[in-house]
Amino acid sequence: MANIKSAAKRARQSEVRTTRNRSAQQALKTLSKKSSEAFVAADKKAAGELARRLSSALDRAVKNGTIHRNAAARRKSSLGRKLAALK
Secondary structure, eight states: SSSSHHHHHHHHHHHHHHHHHHHHHHHHHHHHHHHHHHHHHTOOOHHHHHHHHHHHHHHHHHTTTTTTTHHHHHHHHHHHHHHHOOO
């Protein structure tokens, strides 16, 4: 346990942020898995909708600092290539 007030506050903030980031990352993982399943099933309509939702979720995660912007860009690029190949 921290002995200094500022260190204790940082520990509390870190705990809250870790919980929030984990939740956001899990949501991204779920959307990613669903979109992958849609691509495997070759369901163009569902894949397009899920790709759009995943892209938006990635942008929000970057804005909130949950993931790095280059990681999001890489995942969106991969998503776009898969979508183009499906169509």
